[in-house]
Amino acid sequence: MNVRSGFVTFVGRPNVGKSTLVNAICGSKVSIVSNKPQTTRTRVRGVHHTADGQIVFVDTPGIHKPVTALGERVNATALDSVNDVDVVCLLIDACKPFGRGDQWVADHIDVRNAFVVVNKTDKASREQLFAQLQAVSVLEAAEYFPVSAVTGQGVPELLAALMQKMPEGPAYYPEDMVSDTDEAQWVAELVREQLLAVLKDELPYSVATRVTEWEWPRVRCEILVERESQKGMVIGKGGELLKKVGQNVRQQMAPGAFIELHVVVDKDWQQKPDRLERLGY
Numbered sequence: 001m002n003v004r005s006g007f008v009t010f011v012g013r014p015n016v017g018k019s020t021l022v023n024a025i026c027g028s029k030v031s032i033v034s035n036k037p038q039t040t041r042t043r044v045r046g047v048h049h050t051a052d053g054q055i056v057f058v059d060t061p062g063i064h065k066p067v068t069a070l071g072e073r074v075n076a077t078a079l080d081s082v083n084d085v086d087v088v089c090l091l092i093d094a095c096k097p098f099g100r101g102d103q104w105v106a107d108h109i110d111v112r113n114a115f116v117v118v119n120k121t122d123k124a125s126r127e128q129l130f131a132q133l134q135a136v137s138v139l140e141a142a143e144y145f146p147v148s149a150v151t152g153q154g155v156p157e158l159l160a161a162l163m164q165k166m167p168e169g170p171a172y173y174p175e176d177m178v179s180d181t182d183e184a185q186w187v188a189e190l191v192r193e194q195l196l197a198v199l200k201d202e203l204p205y206s207v208a209t210r211v212t213e214w215e216w217p218r219v220r221c222e223i224l225v226e227r228e229s230q231k232g233m234v235i236g237k238g239g240e241l242l243k244k245v246g247q248n249v250r251q252q253m254a255p256g257a258f259i260e261l262h263v264v265v266d267k268d269w270q271q272k273p274d275r276l277e278r279l280g281y
């Protein structure tokens, strides 16, 4: 039987709430979230199923001016993701002035066929939201949706409009599949999410995580830092910080999981293409 089935990508500046919205729509954590920009480094897919069909959401890294090899790759991943999807959604923060960063992203997509999604309406006053919708109207996008990824306000309207744009055909993913991230990758991301929540300043950008052994229930995850001096900051006094990270990750895994965290110095990994390749960025 044919259903509606297609792909939607979320693009926008870092921190506008792309990952939060994908998670809210898919009803589970498919993409990690933090209050630091550039949390998402790879393309993450989450699937939304309804009686009419399915929408595959492609979450992307925020598009920004790259300063490292990692930044360049992450940007390329995001820009590349607007090809071969049925609808591109440009996310804008309702509370931040519509600025050059947003315009830069808009210039790199076919904005006249795109949906503009103004997110974080829960934080904006009516006047602020109205002004923002007026400001983004210069984009002459196909449609505009004010939403809140946190309260869910406006999300059903967005989903209904997106479903209308999905082509008819066979479903891409089985009904019980919500994400295409494999389990090891997902655990590595959970570790990074916990680290992002507690690390300060530039350190979050120096951290990468990868699962190196998966012998259930034992999972070994490496935390890569760029410099020897960063090692102590990740481990924390008496190993406290790392212990807490491990506990918080474990709570989100299947019962019985035993997660082993190792901090490894890999000098300037962000600048090394072979490392980035291995990390899947």
Ligand SMILES: Nc1nc2c(ncn2[C@@H]2O[C@H](COP(=O)(O)OP(=O)(O)O)[C@@H](O)[C@H]2O)c(=O)[nH]1
Pocket: 013, 014, 015, 016, 017, 018, 019, 020, 021, 032, 033, 034, 035, 036, 037, 038, 039, 040, 062, 119, 120, 121, 122, 123, 147, 148, 149, 150, 151
């Ligand atoms: N108040 C509010 N905060 C949000 C909303 N969506 C995202 N956030 C917050 O904005 C920050 C960035 O979110 P994230 O999804 O990682 O942004 P991304 O970089 O665009 O993927 C996080 O602290 C989120 O909790 C929203 O609708 N309302």
Ligand SMILES: [Mg+2]
Pocket: 018, 019, 020, 031, 032, 033, 039, 040, 059, 060, 061, 062
């Ligand atoms: Mg993100």
